[in-house]
Amino acid sequence: MPSAVLAASPRPSPPGAPAGGPRATLWLLRLVALVHAGLVVGQPVLAGIYLSGRFDALATHSLNAGLVILACMVQFGAALVYVWPGRGRGWPALVTAMLFFAEGIQTGMGYAGKLAVHVPLGVAVVTTQVVLVVWLFRAGARRPRSRPKAGEQA
Template structure:
C-alpha cells in the first residue's frame, strides 16, 4: 500500500467505524423510547443529526480516497447515496413517517455494516 492510499484509507476507516457505532446505537435508542424511556428519543434525534453531518465528511473522505489515494471508484457514489439516505431518514423521523423511517433505517444499518466491513478488508487497501 503506497503512502497516498494509506493517508486516505485510515481516516476513512476511522470515520466509517465511528459511523457504524452511531448507526447501531439508533435502534437501541428507538427501542428504549418504545419501552418508556422518553429521553431516549432526544438522543435518537441527536445521533441522527450527527450522522447526517458526518455524511458530509464521509463524502469528502471518499473523494480523497478515490482521487488522491486511487481507491475503488464505487466508494464515492456509495458515500453520497448513504448521505442522501440518512438525510431522508432524518426527515422521515422528524415527520413521524414510520412507514418510511423504519425500513430505510434497516437499509442504512445494512449499508453501514457492509461499508465498515469492506473498509477493513484487504481489498480497500488496493489501488485501482
C-alpha cells in the same frame, strides 16, 4: 559505494499492500466510517430505549440523527480523498453519497412520523454502512484502482 546507495531500488511494499495503493487515505476513511457506523448503529438502540418507555430517549435519538448526517458528510470528504489523491476505488464515495441522501430522507420521515418508511430505511442505512466498514477493512480496499492501459481512454 555512494553511487550504489543512490541506485538502490525502493523498498518493497509489505505483503498484502500493493505499491502505490491508498494507505493514509484508507486509514482516514476507515476511522471516519467506524465513527459513522457507531452513530448509525446507535439509532435503533436509542429507538428501542424510547419504545421501552424512556421517552427522553427520543430527544437523544433526534440529536444523534444530526450527528449521523454530519458524520456522513465527513465520510464523503474522506472517501473523496481516498479516491483521488489516494487512488482508491470510487464506489465508496458513491455509496456514501447515497447514504447521505437516504439519511436525509430517514430524518425527514422520522420527524413526520412516517414509520412505514422510517423503520425499513433505517435498516437499509445500518446494513449499508456496516457492510461498507467491513469492506474497508478487507484487502480489496488496499488495492489501487486500475489505470487505463496505453491506447485506452480514461
